[in-house]
Amino acid sequence: MDKTNAHDATRPAVGVDIKNLYKVFGDQPKKMMPLIAEGISKDELRDKHHHILGLRNINLSINPGAIQVIMGLSGSGKSTLVRHINRLIDPTAGEVWINGKDIIRLNRWALRRFRREQTAMVFQKFALFPHMTVIENVEFGLRVRGISYKKRRVTAQHWIERVGLAGYEHSFPNQLSGGMQQRVGLARAMANDAPILLMDEAFSALDPLIRTDMQAVLLDLQQELAKTIVFITHDLDEALRLGDQVAILRDGEVVQQGAPQEILLQPADDYVANFVRDVNRGRVIRCRTLVVPGPIVEGPDLGANLTLEEAARQLGSTGHDQANVIGNKGQHLGSLTIGQILAAMVEPSKAG
Ligand SMILES: Nc1ncnc2c1ncn2[C@@H]1O[C@H](COP(=O)(O)OP(=O)(O)OP(=O)(O)O)[C@@H](O)[C@H]1O
Ligand SMILES: [Mg+2]
Incomplete structure (x- = not known):
């Protein structure tokens, strides 16, 4: 496709293996672990011990090149989980294996490098730099990595065109609609060419039609890129459209994981059945x-x-x-x- 080297197609996709992951928020999280092992509920831990159970014994294998959707009600632990994958959050216990390494054990220097080279994140609230133009936003990660002006401009331009924003290179974020800003966020994440893309409710703030457009853009890019994408959403139709695999969280636990159709046809319990009830x-x-x-x-x-x-x-x-x-x-x-x-x-x- 591409004379610009915007994406190195020879780079293999990278899987993510999450093992026995726990996250407790509070002053003495490790002290809570025995109680949690005994099966204390999230409510009891909060009311009696003043700690919040963020995640309980998460085991999740994300295949290289797959789109893994994470669903669950508000507060069920979705953001907490995805932030462990680039270690914006340190777990109370557990492992996150990527490329043969447990990233929980990386030192600061190695962690910074891992984040920069292996992961990119797209947020719900676009998180663009307001004082930078579209192209400056898109090339930002490359600039930080010391890529030359000429090279990073070519790459940024490529992704701006790929997400349908040609002509807006020199606009500022506040001159764009929400949908357009989200395209900039996506282009910025793509320009980094990281094999793992973390998307936390990335499309949730968009109007339904624009949201459907963005899903199509993502699926289209994914055809070409085969990145490993962790996509958080509240929206079941979005989950089913995008997900190769879906994991459903409740109170910090995975209650069901599988192919979207499996979840639809065989919901594990009433919580999941409630989620899938209104699907067409x-x-x-x-x-x-x-x-x-x-x-x-x-x-x-x-x-x-x-x-x-x-x-x-x-x-x-x-x-x-x-x-x-x-x-x-x-x-x-x-x-x-x-x-x-x-x-x-x-x-x-x-x-x-
Ligand atoms: N820094 C923190 N300190 C204390 N508790 C936290 C912290 N971050 C998250 N929590 C708690 O952990 C649980 C999971 O929160 P999380 O943000 O992961 O939920 P979520 O599924 O992403 O929800 P939403 O759909 O609303 O974004 C919640 O009970 C939340 O209150
Ligand atoms: Mg969240």
Whole structure:
């Protein structure tokens, strides 16, 4: 794509392994660990011992090049968790393995270098420098790293164009709409070319239409970049659209993790079921998730990637009541009946 070296495609994606991670806020967090090991509740720890349980025994493996979504109610620990990945927060106990190193044990110098080279963060409140132009904001990280003026300008320009802001290079943030400012934030994160991108409610402040646009921009960039992205959101539709994997937090614990469709089809408990209740299942679940393996049936072919809504429409128009499901390469995967499709569209299945 690119004469500018804006992205080094040969650089391998980097996974993140979080192990037995605990975070307690308060004066003597380590002293609380035995109580926590005994299973004290977050409320009791707060009321009786004046400490806040931020995270309890988080174990999460994030695959290189995947988008990991973190969801949960306000206060469930999402920001606390993501800030451990670049160690803006030190844990009370636990490990965060990246590139073969436990970053919790890096010294100050190594940590600074790790943050600068391996991670970039996009915030909800854009966090742009108001006195710098768009291009100065985007190239900021490169300037800090001592990259020459000419080189960093070329890279910054590339990303400004990639996020659709060509022509605004010399505008100041307060001359841009919220959606445009968020594009600057994204371009700035991309310009650093860090393999890990941390996005804490990055799109939550945007209008719905602009938000959908930004999701498309991100997915489009991701096609090309395959970064490891940790994306925090309150919004289930956003989670399902973006996430390869979703983890749901409650009171500092992961209550369920898995592919979005798994969470939708088999919510682990009422808390998760509440989250997924209002989703338009017909637009999210795809035929491949439901397909029943077996011989070829009398009926039309449906692509495995079709949503149930599309599948129901296509099948309905043929007059058949069942169809074959066909994979990417034209292979037969199995079949589905119209009844199975419609049932999955309306009824939250508790089948495990
Ligand atoms: N610096 C701190 N000192 C004390 N308690 C904290 C601190 N930071 C977070 N907490 C507590 O830790 C818990 C998790 O907070 P966190 O900010 O991670 O939640 P969140 O899921 O990101 O919420 P939101 O959706 O509102 O952003 C909350 O109970 C919060 O009060
Ligand atoms: Mg938060």
